[in-house]
Amino acid sequence: MAVPTNTVQTYTRVGIKEDLADVIYNISPIEVPFMSNAGKGNASQSNHEWQTDGLANAGANKQIEGDDAANLATVATTRLGDYTQISTKVIGVSGTDQAVTNAGRGDELAYQMAKAGKELKRDMEHTMIGLETFKTAGAAGTARELGSVGTWYGGNISGTATAAENYSAAANTTYANAAGAVGAGLNGDGLVKRNANGTLRAFTEDLLKAGLKKSFELGGNPDVVLMTASHKQTASGFNGIATNTNDIASKRVIGAVDVYISDFGEVSFVADRFQQANRVDILEMDKWELAYLRPFETKELAKTGDADRRMILTEYTLVSRAPNANYGIFALTA
Numbered sequence: 207m208a209v210p211t212n213t214v215q216t217y218t219r220v221g222i223k224e225d226l227a228d229v230i231y232n233i234s235p236i237e238v239p240f241m242s243n244a245g246k247g248n249a250s251q252s253n254h255e256w257q258t259d260g261l262a263n264a265g266a267n268k269q270i271e272g273d274d275a276a277n278l279a280t281v282a283t284t285r286l287g288d289y290t291q292i293s294t295k296v297i298g299v300s301g302t303d304q305a306v307t308n309a310g311r312g313d314e315l316a317y318q319m320a321k322a323g324k325e326l327k328r329d330m331e332h333t334m335i336g337l338e339t340f341k342t343a344g345a346a347g348t349a350r351e352l353g354s355v356g357t358w359y360g361g362n363i364s365g366t367a368t369a370a371e372n373y374s375a376a377a378n379t380t381y382a383n384a385a386g387a388v389g390a391g392l393n394g395d396g397l398v399k400r401n402a403n404g405t406l407r408a409f410t411e412d413l414l415k416a417g418l419k420k421s422f423e424l425g426g427n428p429d430v431v432l433m434t435a436s437h438k439q440t441a442s443g444f445n446g447i448a449t450n451t452n453d454i455a456s457k458r459v460i461g462a463v464d465v466y467i468s469d470f471g472e473v474s475f476v477a478d479r480f481q482q483a484n485r486v487d488i489l490e491m492d493k494w495e496l497a498y499l500r501p502f503e504t505k506e507l508a509k510t511g512d513a514d515r516r517m518i519l520t521e522y523t524l525v526s527r528a529p530n531a532n533y534g535i536f537a538l539t540a
Contacts, residue, residue, distance in 0.1 A: 237479070238327050238328065238330070238331040238480070239331075239432065239476045239477075239478045240331055240334055240335050240355070240432060240478060240494075241327065241330060241331050241334070241496065243430065243491045244491060244494040244495055244496050245491075245492060245494065245495035245496070245525075246495065246496055246498070247495045247496070247497040247498070247525065248497060248498060248499075249290055249497040249498060249499040249522075249523055250499070251290075251499070252289060252290045252350060252499065252521075253287050253288075253289055253290075253343070254287060254288055254289070254290060254497050254499070254523045254525070255285060255286065255287035256285075256286055256287070256525060256527070257283040257284065257285055257286070258283065258284045258286060258527065258528060258529075259281075259283045259284070260281075260425065262278075262281075286394075286395055286396070286526070286529075287341075287396075288341050288352050288353050288396050288497075288523040288524055288525060288526075289341050289342060289343055289344065289350045289351065289352055289353075289523060290350060290352065290497075290499045290521045290522060290523045291333065291349070291350055291351055291352045291521070291522065291523065292349065292350070292500075292519065292520075292521045293326055293329055293330060293333075293519070293520055293521075293522075294326075294517055294518065294519045294520075295322035295323070295325060295326050295517070295518045296507070296515065296516070296517045296518075297315065297318045297319055297322055297515065297516050297517075297518075298513050298514070298515040299314050299315045299318060299513060299514050299515075300512060300513045301512040301513060301514070302512075304514065315514055315516065319504065319516055319518065322518050323502070323518055326502075326518055326520065328480065330520075330522070331478070331480045332480040333352070333354060334352070334354050334355055334524055335354070335355055335432065335478055335480050335481050335482065335487070336480040336481060336482050337354045337356075337482070338354055338356040338357060338482060338485075339351050339352075339353070339354050339357065340353060340357060340396070340397055341353035341357065341396035341397065352396075352522070352523045352524045353395075353396025353397065353524060354524070355487060355489075355494075355524070355526075355532075355534075356398075356482065356485060356487075356534055356536075357396050357397060357398050358394045358395070358396055358398070358524075358526040358529045358532070359394055359398055359529065359532065359533070359534040362394070362417075362420055362421065362424065362529070362530060362532060362533040362534065363398075363533075363534050363536060364413060364416065364417060364533070364534070364535045364536060394526060394529025394530065395529075396524075396526070405537070406484065406537055406538060406539045406540075407537060407538065407539065408440070408538070408539055409433075409437045409440050409441070409486060409535070409538045409539070411441075411444040411445065411446070413486075413535050414431070414441070414444065414466075414468075414486075414488070414535070415468065415469075417486075417488045417533040417534075417535055418468045418469070418470050418473070418488060418533070419469070419470065420533055421470075421488055421490070421530075421531060421532060421533045422470040424530040424531070425528070425530060425531060426490050426493075426528065426530060426531030426532060426533075427470075427471060427490055427531070428470075428471075428473055428488045428489055428490045428531065428532065428533070429471075429472070429473055429474065429489070429490060429491055430473060430474050430476055430488075430489045430490075430491050431466070431473050431474070431475050431476065431486060431487070431488050431489070432476050432478050432481055432486070432487040432489060433475065433476070433477060433478070433481055433486045433487070434477065434478070434481045434483060434540065435477045435479070436540060437477075437481075437486055437538065438464075438475060438476075438477040441464070441466070441475050442464055442475070444466060446466045446467050446468055447464055447465070447466055447467075473488070483540040484536065484537060484538045484539070484540060485534060485535065485536050485538065486534075486535040486538060487532065487533075487534055487535075488532060488533040488534070488535070489532050490528070490531040490532060492527075493526065493527040493528040493531045493532065494524070494525065494526060494527070495524075495525040495527065496522050496523075496524065496525070497522065497523050497524075497525050498520065498521065498522045499521040499522065499523070500519065500520060500521040500522075501520060502518065502519075502520045503518075503519055503520070504516055504517070504518055504519075505517040505519060
């Protein structure tokens, strides 16, 4: 059937209003499991310090009747510290952009600020979980850096016994990995850094069990195992996965989907999009804290032209209250 002559069709029309939905769909995830589950605290200096202590080993404790009392040999506390890191996002929007009508948002500056705030939290999660960086004091022209999670493990590391993989505790001191576990010399002080991957191996239930056992022996009670999506799929097939998870909604852990029942208690498997690709972290979350010297704040920057500029800023550091309560499984295939 033919279209009658002179029928007006949309193909040649001028002035048809665009059909642009008044919504912007953001597909980038903003979940930050480590930040969400760690404690929150305050710092008062750029070098934030704290102390750790422990109980003496249990003994028979038998005394002779009538004997004189001897003083207990005490051990000094351990002093630890981490440097605050400054993280910012700066937004600039021209006067014209503020004035025009935009689809999906009213105020362009407000929209960009909200987006930048979410990006800043992702940057922080990536810094603490996705990187392995020493704590650094900084200097003129050099930014301070906090020690990421992976640098706070002492002897609580499982690696591979290859020459390529070694760990540094200072600029000029290197401790080689041996027999699948890092030995003496490494302290959980924000300075332990893996220099290279050794021979990579698969993430197995035996590696998980060994880590949970080591953490328990050193006084830890881990409750979260943080991992990549790939390692999460592997872990979902472990024998210790609980079949009854009806009470997960009531747990404190955010983002947990599986509960693993070990010989030393239950732990939740949590997939983190920012997790370092070759590492799994066994963590006792109440032993970690984000200490803020400057909580999230918005600063209005000087106006030097026809644009409005804002800075979102935070200054924070990572506190490991008890390094031995945690365990890192390194050198895993991604």
